[in-house]
Amino acid sequence: xxxxxxxxxxxxxxxxxxxxxxxxxxxxxxxxxxxxxxxxxxxxxxxxxxxxxxxxxxxxxxxxxxxxxxxxxxxxxxxxxxxxxxxxxxxxxxxxxxxxxxxxxxxxxxxxxxxxxxxxxxxxxxxxxxxxxxxxxxxxxxxxxxxxxxxxxxxxxxxxxxxxxxxxxxxxxxxxxxxxxxxxxxxxxxxxxxxxxxxxxxxxxxxxxxxxxxxxxxxxxxxxxxxxxxxxxxxxxxxxxxxxxxxxxxxxxxxxxxxxxxxxxxxxxxxxxxxxxxxxxxxxxxxxxxxxxxxxxxxxxxxxxxxxxxxxxxxxxxxxxxxxxxxxxxxxxxxxxxx
Amino acid sequence: xxxxxxxxxxxxxxxxxxxxxxxxxxxxxxxxxxxxxxxxxxxxxxxxxxxxxxxxxxxxxxxxxxxxxxxxxxxxxxxxxxxxxxxxxxxxxxxxxxxxxxxxxxxxxxxxxxxxxxxxxxxxxxxxxxxxxxxxxxxxxxxxxxxxxxxxxxxxxxxxxxxxxxxxxxxxxxxxxxxxxxxxxxxxxxxxxxxxxxxxxxxxxxxxxxxxxxxxxxxxxxxxxxxxxxxxxxxxxxxxxxxxxxxxxxxxxxxxxxxxxxxxxxxxxxxxxxxxxxxxxxxxxxxxxxxxxxxxxxxxxxxxxxxxxxxxxxxxxxxxxxxxxxxxxxxxxxxxxxx
Numbered sequence: 001x002x003x004x005x006x007x008x009x010x011x012x013x014x015x016x017x018x019x020x021x022x023x024x025x026x027x028x029x030x031x032x033x034x035x036x037x038x039x040x041x042x043x044x045x046x047x048x049x050x051x052x053x054x055x056x057x058x059x060x061x062x063x064x065x066x067x068x069x070x071x072x073x074x075x076x077x078x079x080x081x082x083x084x085x086x087x088x089x090x091x092x093x094x095x096x097x098x099x100x101x102x103x104x105x106x107x108x109x110x111x112x113x114x115x116x117x118x119x120x121x122x123x124x125x126x127x128x129x130x131x132x133x134x135x136x137x138x139x140x141x142x143x144x145x146x147x148x149x150x151x152x153x154x155x156x157x158x159x160x161x162x163x164x165x166x167x168x169x170x171x172x173x174x175x176x177x178x179x180x181x182x183x184x185x186x187x188x189x190x191x192x193x194x195x196x197x198x199x200x201x202x203x204x205x206x207x208x209x210x211x212x213x214x215x216x217x218x219x220x221x222x223x224x225x226x227x228x229x230x231x232x233x234x235x236x237x238x239x240x241x242x243x244x245x246x247x248x249x250x251x252x253x254x255x256x257x258x259x260x261x262x263x264x265x266x267x268x269x270x271x272x273x274x275x276x277x278x279x280x281x282x283x284x285x286x287x288x289x290x291x292x293x294x295x296x297x298x299x300x301x302x303x304x305x306x307x308x309x310x311x312x313x314x315x316x317x318x319x320x321x322x323x324x325x326x327x328x329x330x331x332x333x334x335x336x337x338x339x
Numbered sequence: 340x341x342x343x344x345x346x347x348x349x350x351x352x353x354x355x356x357x358x359x360x361x362x363x364x365x366x367x368x369x370x371x372x373x374x375x376x377x378x379x380x381x382x383x384x385x386x387x388x389x390x391x392x393x394x395x396x397x398x399x400x401x402x403x404x405x406x407x408x409x410x411x412x413x414x415x416x417x418x419x420x421x422x423x424x425x426x427x428x429x430x431x432x433x434x435x436x437x438x439x440x441x442x443x444x445x446x447x448x449x450x451x452x453x454x455x456x457x458x459x460x461x462x463x464x465x466x467x468x469x470x471x472x473x474x475x476x477x478x479x480x481x482x483x484x485x486x487x488x489x490x491x492x493x494x495x496x497x498x499x500x501x502x503x504x505x506x507x508x509x510x511x512x513x514x515x516x517x518x519x520x521x522x523x524x525x526x527x528x529x530x531x532x533x534x535x536x537x538x539x540x541x542x543x544x545x546x547x548x549x550x551x552x553x554x555x556x557x558x559x560x561x562x563x564x565x566x567x568x569x570x571x572x573x574x575x576x577x578x579x580x581x582x583x584x585x586x587x588x589x590x591x592x593x594x595x596x597x598x599x600x601x602x603x604x605x606x607x608x609x610x611x612x613x614x615x616x617x618x619x620x621x622x623x624x625x626x627x628x629x630x631x632x633x634x635x636x637x638x639x640x641x642x643x644x645x646x647x648x649x650x651x652x653x654x655x656x657x658x659x660x661x662x663x664x665x666x667x668x669x670x671x672x673x674x675x676x677x678x
Contacts (some may be wrong), residue, residue, distance in 0.1 A: 032652050136584050146522050149530045183485050183572040191488045191569060215577025218584040230530060233522040234566070235554025238574040239581045245475050245557040246585060246617060253613040262611040267606040274592045278585060293532045 001034040001058060003318045005311055006089040006098035009039035009047075011069040011105025012300045013308070016040075019104065020047035022307035026315075027058055032063030034058040036098055038087040040067065061339060064088035074108035078116055079110035081257055090117040093293040100314035102285075104298035104307060111147055111288060120292045121323060123330030126151075127290035128159045128229070129297065130166060131236070132283055141176075142217060144224045146233035153196035156180070156226055157204065160175035160202060161333070162289040162326050163224035164206050170313075171223070171257050179212030181231060193228075198298050201226075204333075243280070285310030287317060289326070294318045340373040340397060342657045344650055345428040345437035348378035348386075349406040351639045351646070358443065359386035361646035365654075366397055372654050373397040375437055378424040379406065388536035403427035409639060414597025417455055425449055429456040432632040434633070441624075441655035443637035443646060450486055451628060457632045460662060462669030464488075466629035467498045467568070468636065469505060470575070471622055480506050481516075481556060481564045484625060485572035492535035495565050496543060500672070501628040501665050503545050504554075508659035509652075510562070518551030518561035520570060534594035540565075543672075545649075562659070619673030624649030626656060629665070633657045 005026075009019040016039060016292040023035045027166050034057070037044045041063040048054070055061055064085040076172050077084060086105055092098040094117050101196075110126065120127055126263040130143035143159050144151070151159075160178045167176035180198055189211065190198075201208040209222045215233060227235070250271075254264035264271070280299075284306040287294040294317045298310035317323075344365075355378060362374045373396070380402040387394070394400055403424040407416040416423060427442055431437040433456050437496060442449050450466065460465055469482035482498050483490070490498075499517045506515035519537055520664040521529040528550065539549040546562045556564050566574070573674045589610075594605035603610070619638075623645040627634040633656045637649035656662075 008473040015474035024403055059503075075550060134584070136587060149522070181573060183488065183569055183576075214573040214578075215580030215583070217577055227573070230522055234553040234570050234578040235573050237522075238556055238578055240582055241554030241557035242578045243585070244554070245473070248475060248581070249417075249616055250613055253609050253616070254606075256612070258607070260612075263609050266595075267609075268604040270592050270595070270602050270606075272593070273599075274589055277588055277592070318630075 002032045003099045003315045004034040005102055005314055006036045006038055006062070006092040008058045008085045008101065008103035008105055009037050009044050010064075010085040010182045010283055010292040012102045012298065012302060013070070014303070016043045016047040018302060018304050018307050021045060021051055023059075024051055024302040024312060025054050025304065028312045030315065035285055036062050036092055038062045038064050038089045038092070041066070046085045059080070062088060062092065064079050068106050068109045069232070070106050072106055072109060074106070074112035077109040078112045084113070086113050087117065090114050090293070090295075092192060093295070094118055099104060099318040100294035100296065102296045102298060102311050102314045104302055104310070105218050107146070107297055110295065110297055114291050114293070114295045115290055118291045118295075119336065120290050121292055121327050121330065123334055124158055124162070125287050126155055126158070128162060129286050130163055130289050131286040132281060133217060134278060137220030139171070139221055140217055140223060140225055142227070142232055142236070143289065144227065144229035144232050144336060145236055146229045147288070148229040151193065151228045153193050153200050156193070156197035157200045158290070159228045160201055160204070160206055160208075160224065161329055163226060165316070165325040166287065166322050167223045169322045169325055170316050173223060175207040176223035177207045177209045178224045178226060179209045179216060179223050181227035182211040182213065184211065184213065225268065243278070281306035282309055285312065285313035292323070294323065341371045342439060342654045343375060343437045344439045344441055345375045345377055345401070345425045345431040346654055347428045347440065347442035347444055348376050348383050349424040350442045351637060351641060353384040353642070357641060357643050357646050359383060360390055360408040361643040361650060362398075363390055363392050364643065365647050365650045369654065375399045375401050375431055377403050377428045377431070379403070384587045389431060395421055398660070401427060401431065402580060407445050407448045409445050411445055412582070413451035414444065416448040417451045423452070425452050426456065428451050429632075429634075431636070435458055438657040439633035439635065441635045441637060441650050441653045442581060443639050443641055443649070446485070446636055449634065449636055451667070453627055453630050453634045457630045459629050460631055460666050460669065461498055462673055463501070463629040465494055465497070466627050467501060468625050469502055469628050470625040472556060472624060473617060474557050476559030478510070479556055479559055479562060481565055481566070481571055481575070482628065483566065483568035483571050484575050486627070487568040490532065490567045492532050492539050495532070495536035495567070496539040497629070499543070499545055499563065499565045500668055502565060503662040504668055505628060505656070505661050506562045508661045508664055509655050512562060512618045514546040516546045516548045516564035517563045517565060518548045519565035520564050521550035521552065523550065523552065530540065549665045558573070582617070594675070620645035621648055624652035626652065631662070635664065
């Protein structure tokens, strides 16, 4: 076994019913990994029994007596629930028993607890949330998606470094291109912070492309897009909302008349191909980058198919040593700055 | 004639070739309006001849010897091109010869020139750009879309007032609901500015719904969504990029095999119905709100069909007296504040 993943089995809208089958499925497909299922042990054992699976050398259950609610305040969860499944999973990561944590739970609590237990990497002020999105050319990684508001230019530079190392590792790209999200391509556009960040990025060793605009994300202009968490969160959620609206409209049009229903049957294989291609479940798993440990957040509404993608992402990050690469890059930069 | 629209015929990717036919089409459909076609008169007359139309009491040509390029710096255009089609159109609005201006030209130059010539309404610090977007429930107006970055809470309140009056007038809604774009529904989320803006909105006479998130725009949760121009611009452009990507994917899937091409033919009427429903051309026309005059910006790539929607929007705003309503509301608020 090269990577052991601690899975918070209690988080998300469906809890163990989704997380346990996803973990089992990943174990079956990836023979090098192991999992620790963390949470209320009765619940987890019941789910294992339902799946006809026994614990073994690659599958262990770790009891955690408390569960953080999806709408609980992060600070309250951190202070009052010292035996929550998120907390216990993070402790496993810290002790070295696990090399990655995956949770579909409360994002704020996951971030607060991970930060408290694991601390940030040297040179990183704030962890950021990064996700991968489909584009016309392939995929683009965007960060931050909501962990930080009111970022400084230095924070944006750190996000760029982390995003760049992430893509270099998990996508095996030598020098990922980095775009700075702005409201125009010209250097004079945008806020003071964004203009300063562009200066810092131009002076960095990163493969900085320059400013990109909102539509450039889905055009796949750069491998990484860097932005303030407020902006990234709004852009991502607006995209989710638009995709849902378009899907609803398309469904309604194909249900409108007898002819359109028939046309829908004929077009079904094509529409299914389209659906597979833009299936957001394949992009499930946002990385909490900048912590001293791999932590991946699954969408709360993920099903087992989607949750497994988040588990795979966590394994891939641990396996390719993303955090070591970020640390090395930061210490290299600090040496340059000190010289 | 109740409303005369000054049309900048030179702006946009296609210039007079699109703007003149759109103006003629609107004249034919709306017998109460008149238009002044502003720009290089030879170009405009050539286009009128091509359309077999003569100037008359409802259609006049106003020569303007200069054209602002789409990539020209707004400040340069303002300073150096005193006889640009945008400038001449704005002057017609100021003199009262026209009641609205429509341009598909350079957004920054249109804003800078309009602001310089027309000035802002009493109580309004900064004009904002507002557009209407389709939602699951109907339509939502979003502002600001890029005129302002680094907004204060007071600016966001002003945007809310302007957006609310705009919807009240053109959509004939008594008390439009207003949402504040944030990264979580809870009051504790977001930047300091957004939190302060929420306080101001709660204390205002507006029908304030509270915080909304990016996906709520397309869910149609509120009639108006208020945000900083940086955030709004990114959200809108990301939406455009995503819609284009999905359209490309859908086309590719229907072109993949002989079967899918056949299925595409069968499904054509349904897909056309879908396309009509989400046709962004029907939503063309962003309002530059807060100026002492109705100014509407068309998308630069608009065709005649789309450009006419922008012209209609301008006429509707002038006809329903949006600016008077904003002015009345601002003076009412100032009286309350002074009392």
